[in-house]
Amino acid sequence: MYFKAEHICKSYDGRKIIEDISLELKEGELVSLLGISGIGKTTLFNILSGLEKPDSGHIYLEDKDITGQTGIASYMQQKDLLMPYKTIIDNVSLPLLLKGMSKREAREKASTYFKQFGLEGTKTQYPIQLSGGMRQRAALLRSYLFSSKLMLLDEPFSALDAITKHHIHDWYLEIMKEMRSPTLFITHDIDEAILLSDRIYIMAGNPGRLTKMFTIEGAKISTDDFTTSEVFITYKKEILKAIKEA
Amino acid sequence: MIKKLQNIINKLYAPGFIIGLILIWQVVCSLELVPGYMLPSPIQVMQAFINEFNVLMGHLMISLSEALLGLGVGILVAFILAVGMDHYRGLHKSLYPLLIISQTVPVIAIAPLLVLWMGYGMAPKVMVIFLVCFFPITISLLDGFREADRDTIRLMKSMGANAKQIFWHIKLPCALPGFLAGLKVSVSYAVIGAVVAEWLGGTAGLGVYMTRVRKSYAFDKMFAVIFLVSLISLVLMKLVSLLDRKIMPYKRIQNKK
Numbered sequence: 001m002y003f004k005a006e007h008i009c010k011s012y013d014g015r016k017i018i019e020d021i022s023l024e025l026k027e028g029e030l031v032s033l034l035g036i037s038g039i040g041k042t043t044l045f046n047i048l049s050g051l052e053k054p055d056s057g058h059i060y061l062e063d064k065d066i067t068g069q070t071g072i073a074s075y076m077q078q079k080d081l082l083m084p085y086k087t088i089i090d091n092v093s094l095p096l097l098l099k100g101m102s103k104r105e106a107r108e109k110a111s112t113y114f115k116q117f118g119l120e121g122t123k124t125q126y127p128i129q130l131s132g133g134m135r136q137r138a139a140l141l142r143s144y145l146f147s148s149k150l151m152l153l154d155e156p157f158s159a160l161d162a163i164t165k166h167h168i169h170d171w172y173l174e175i176m177k178e179m180r181s182p183t184l185f186i187t188h189d190i191d192e193a194i195l196l197s198d199r200i201y202i203m204a205g206n207p208g209r210l211t212k213m214f215t216i217e218g219a220k221i222s223t224d225d226f227t228t229s230e231v232f233i234t235y236k237k238e239i240l241k242a243i244k245e246a
Numbered sequence: 247m248i249k250k251l252q253n254i255i256n257k258l259y260a261p262g263f264i265i266g267l268i269l270i271w272q273v274v275c276s277l278e279l280v281p282g283y284m285l286p287s288p289i290q291v292m293q294a295f296i297n298e299f300n301v302l303m304g305h306l307m308i309s310l311s312e313a314l315l316g317l318g319v320g321i322l323v324a325f326i327l328a329v330g331m332d333h334y335r336g337l338h339k340s341l342y343p344l345l346i347i348s349q350t351v352p353v354i355a356i357a358p359l360l361v362l363w364m365g366y367g368m369a370p371k372v373m374v375i376f377l378v379c380f381f382p383i384t385i386s387l388l389d390g391f392r393e394a395d396r397d398t399i400r401l402m403k404s405m406g407a408n409a410k411q412i413f414w415h416i417k418l419p420c421a422l423p424g425f426l427a428g429l430k431v432s433v434s435y436a437v438i439g440a441v442v443a444e445w446l447g448g449t450a451g452l453g454v455y456m457t458r459v460r461k462s463y464a465f466d467k468m469f470a471v472i473f474l475v476s477l478i479s480l481v482l483m484k485l486v487s488l489l490d491r492k493i494m495p496y497k498r499i500q501n502k503k
Contacts (some may be wrong), residue, residue: 030322049404071406081398085419085496093258094415098407 035203095146204246316375386428390421
């Protein structure tokens, strides 16, 4: 297995937040974690990204123990966290700079992705000049440039309005076809989870546990057709049921 | 076109008002409503300024170099203090109260002591300027470092950034707006600080000149030097504003929105 988390537990001040979470990710797979807010999804991500250490459990990337190590998985949040004082090109090339590349090299490498990410013409602009959707694209490119080995996306599109979100889903599926970065995706939007994922874990309970897993076998050729198809509705019903039962 | 005209008119309000005040002043003096030996007319002040121009410039250079030197040392010390205090919590806890207390000590009152200790040269003046300038800069820097977004710092940590990189890419740029605001206050303090320090003793500088002309009741020269001091403060503040625009181009875009 490409990426594996085994028996992750974490408590704060004696209160258990997440308990015995194990999950796996194949190469090129997009897996969603679906659950209500406050269930400990973000805590789990902090652990997976190495920002926090689990009380018990281990994380493996290609059979190497990476528990508590930062700098391996890239992490993107609901807030774009672009720096207002840096131009878009400097924002997205920042991770390359952190890795020790020179400014010129970093800019050059980042530039090659601008077209693909639909960010043409924004290089010398500042984040405030971009729309919310464009800012999330820039944030995603920054995450991708940091690490394509494993991407952790924590509700990346949840702050966008419905129409922008719709567009960005299309765009995201398109771009993931080429990137094929193994991705863990946190969301509380069931439609989004079904649309984007290869598999979905349901996270529920107190402390948070993974209660169920779904494999989504939908031909994601056209998102419009898929989201209104019978298969899609069936998945949605099953997932809703699983969430209620938990 | 109309908007442009409107802009020009808006910009004329303040200068227009000042010119109006000077005119009233001139009229008051011309009609001798106030005795001439107590209040010189603007024209007399202007004349004094022109006659004394070379002398004034000589003194100005001294005061200005004191001000810039004190300011420079102030900025340097403020940076070292703020960075240290931001990095080491213990240092913050022990120094912060001391910083506040240091501001309750009236610098004007200890200035004569400084002269006694450090002599009549530049040193006590630079010291006074340093004492008034470093505080606003230190505090604005500290606040700025603190304002750095926690989530962004976490993100950078998740990317494996070290403390130096976090400082350089997040903390410093976040502190810049505050630093420049503090600097704007400090440059005017610096010029005034230089003049006040020179009152207490010395052989050259605008403050020394001011004491001399006051003692000889040359009010026209007195006003000339007062205007020069405020002019210099304005010029320095303008320079900080220009620096502001130069190093923070995104601010202007933000303000336009």
